[in-house]
Every structure is written in structure tokens, then in C-alpha cells.
Amino acid sequence: MAPRQNERRLRAVPHPLQDDKKSAPCPSRIDNQGQQEVNSSLTDANIPAVLSPVNVAGTHHAHNVAMLLVQEWELFMLARRLSQRTITERIRVIKSFASSIGIEPSQASALDVARWLAQQSSLGQSSLATYSQYLKAWFKWLQVHEHRTDDPMVKVGTVRYPDRAPRPVSDRDLARLLETVNRKRTRLMVLLYCLAGLRAFEIAKLRGEDIVDGVFVRVLGKGNKERLVPLHPILQAIAPTMPERGWWFPRDSRWPGMHISGKSVSQTISLTMRRAGVRATPHQLRHWQGTTLLDEGVDIRVVQEIMRHASISTTAQYTQVPTHKTSEAVSRLNPFRGAETKLTVALAG
Numbered sequence: 001m002a003p004r005q006n007e008r009r010l011r012a013v014p015h016p017l018q019d020d021k022k023s024a025p026c027p028s029r030i031d032n033q034g035q036q037e038v039n040s041s042l043t044d045a046n047i048p049a050v051l052s053p054v055n056v057a058g059t060h061h062a063h064n065v066a067m068l069l070v071q072e073w074e075l076f077m078l079a080r081r082l083s084q085r086t087i088t089e090r091i092r093v094i095k096s097f098a099s100s101i102g103i104e105p106s107q108a109s110a111l112d113v114a115r116w117l118a119q120q121s122s123l124g125q126s127s128l129a130t131y132s133q134y135l136k137a138w139f140k141w142l143q144v145h146e147h148r149t150d151d152p153m154v155k156v157g158t159v160r161y162p163d164r165a166p167r168p169v170s171d172r173d174l175a176r177l178l179e180t181v182n183r184k185r186t187r188l189m190v191l192l193y194c195l196a197g198l199r200a201f202e203i204a205k206l207r208g209e210d211i212v213d214g215v216f217v218r219v220l221g222k223g224n225k226e227r228l229v230p231l232h233p234i235l236q237a238i239a240p241t242m243p244e245r246g247w248w249f250p251r252d253s254r255w256p257g258m259h260i261s262g263k264s265v266s267q268t269i270s271l272t273m274r275r276a277g278v279r280a281t282p283h284q285l286r287h288w289q290g291t292t293l294l295d296e297g298v299d300i301r302v303v304q305e306i307m308r309h310a311s312i313s314t315t316a317q318y319t320q321v322p323t324h325k326t327s328e329a330v331s332r333l334n335p336f337r338g339a340e341t342k343l344t345v346a347l348a349g
Contacts, residue, residue, distance in 0.1 A: 066104040070094060073141050083224045085201065093134045106142055110155035117159065125162040132159035166318050168287035169194075169280040180276035185249065186268055188238060193269070193285035195232035197307050200282060201262030208244040219308070227308050290318035 070091060077087045098105040100119070101112045113135060120128055136153045143151045169177075174194060181187040192198045192206070202219050210218040214236055216228045231239065242248050247259040269282040286307075293303045294315075304315040 066098075066106055069106050069142070069147060072145075073138065076141065081224055083222070090134045090137065093131050094138055097135065105138070106147055108152060110152035113152050113156050117156070125159075126164075129159040129161045132156075166287035166291060167280075167284055168291045169278065169284045171288075173276075173278040173280060174285070174288060177273060177276045177278050181272055186272055188242075188248075189265055189269055190272070190285060191232075191235060191238070193282060194288050195235055196229050197286050197289045198229070199262070199286065200265040203265050204249055204260050204262045206248045206259075208242060208246055208248065211239050211244075214239060221308055225308070229306065229308070287318070290315065294319050 074087060074091060077090070094105050097108070097113075097116055100116055101108055103112070117128065117132060117135075120131065123131065132153075136158075139148075139151045139153050142148045177190060178187065181190060189203055192203050193200075196217060198206070198217075198219060199221065202221055205220075206217070211231075212218055212228060215231055217231055217235075218226060219229050220226050249260045249265070251258045251260050266282050269285075273280055273282070290303060290307050293306065294300065300312065300315055300319070303318070304312050307315060307318075309315045
């Protein structure tokens, strides 16, 4: 290994991102001993910080610079109004990447990236593609802001998302699930999934104030996009029985003023599905909404708006043609229709 490469590797160990207790300083607060610490926010404007509070005494200057770059990237993402969920996930992946390769994440080569992606054997194709997109965003930002001259992702290439058709829960399983649910709270979660098409994290943070005129629900979804979603008559009847103000799904008394997590919503519904003998995932309830609307003849553009898809090609994936219809269509083919001989006669001969 060349001396310069050795120097780079030695300088980067131990890496501050390998331990949440040792990350970079943020000039938000200085204690009485003059040591810098990361406050719970990056500025007095209460901008959320993704990085953990640390004591940085003795941390190498290069490590500090690397962490400050991550914090700077975070600020630019906040300025673009990306959701906190997206920001947190992006930085978590960069931290995991840096911890694994053992060098500054801003100095990683295309080989470092390719090796790390190849080692993620536990990830599915979709998750791997998402991780690749996060790395692509990180290196692109470094290049645009002149923190490095090249973009290693150009050499690595794109990890493609798998082409997966929606797998809706069956009508029979949905009915069985609703018949099994005893708790009003869990039943409402299921109905919000299949009748309003809400995602788990959207259900978790639903408030009474989000109900508009009793017939719409205001949803802040992916990418912080706000939409009005029409409420099914069943949900319109349930809404008046829920709090007019505050969270519909608050956490317990140990966490006053907070709502449950999207993970909690998924776990609750998954447990109920297992008890009902339904082999499906909560998100397949949302798939049921899309495929059922299209099967009932609703225009695909209307379904796109209801499901809040950015691209109509995503909605088109929900168009499922039943097997009996394809069989019926194929049976209409007549290779002899241009001749006087009838198909039945030709077969008999």
C-alpha cells in the first residue's frame, strides 16, 4: 500500500462515527471547562440535530471536519424542507457506511462504496437501492459544494429497485381481520390503512385538527407533501367519536404529549393479522385500496390522487387483470378469421 494511503487509513482510526459517544462538535454550546458539546439542536431556532451529544476533547482535527461536513449536509437538507424521517435515515446510513469502511465518509473511493454495498447481504434489493440513493445524495452534495472533485457513485453505478407488483390482502382476509379486531383503536388503524390509504407513520401522527369538515383528512406524507384525502363514510362516522384536538393515537402516560411511532402501528396490525390467521403485511392493506378502486373502474388519475402517488406509473402497477379475464381474452383469438374455414372445422380436420 502506498505511504499516502497508509497515512489516510491510520489517520481515520478510530473514526468518531464508530461510536455514538464520540462524534463531532457543534458550536452550539461551550461548558465551563471550555469543551465543546453538541446541543439538542443545531441553532437557537430549534433545528433538530441528528447527531448525538458528545465530548470532543482530544478528537483529531480531521475527524472533526468530517463530522462537521455531515452536520453541514444536514442543514442543507433541512433548508430544502426534506422530512426529518428522510434526513435521519440518510445520516444513519452514512454513519453505518463510515463505521464499516474505517475511513472518513467524505474520502471514500468507488471501491470502498462497491465493497460496502456488496457486503450488505442481509438487505433486500429495495433496501439496497435506497442505501445506494442515500450514498449518491451524499457524494453529489460533497462534489457540488467542492468538498471533493469527483463522485465515486458514477463508477459504482445505480442499484435498481425491483419491479414488484402490489400484493393486496384478499377480500376474505380483510373481512376476517376486521372480524377478529376487538380494540377500537386497532380497528381504526386498519380502516385508515385500507379506506384512506394512509401509511403507518401517517396514521401514527394523526390529530383531531387534521379532520377537515368531517369529510377529509389532512395528511403530511412523503416529502412533507400535504394533501387532503377523502374520508370513507365509515371513517366519517367514526371521526366524531375521536378527540377533536390532539393525537388520535397518543403514547402512554410516561410520554405525555407524544404520539406513537409508525413502527408501533405496524407491529400492532401485524400482531392482529397473526392472531386472525392472515398472512400479509400492514402495507398490503394500502395495496388493497389501490387495486380495489381500479378493479371497480375508477379512473387511474383519480386513484393516483387518492393514493398520493407522485407518478402515475406507480399507480399503474396496481392494475391487476384477473386470470379468468386473460383466459377469456385468449380464447377469442381465431387464426383462421381471414379465411372461409371456420376454426371449429379446422380443429376437427
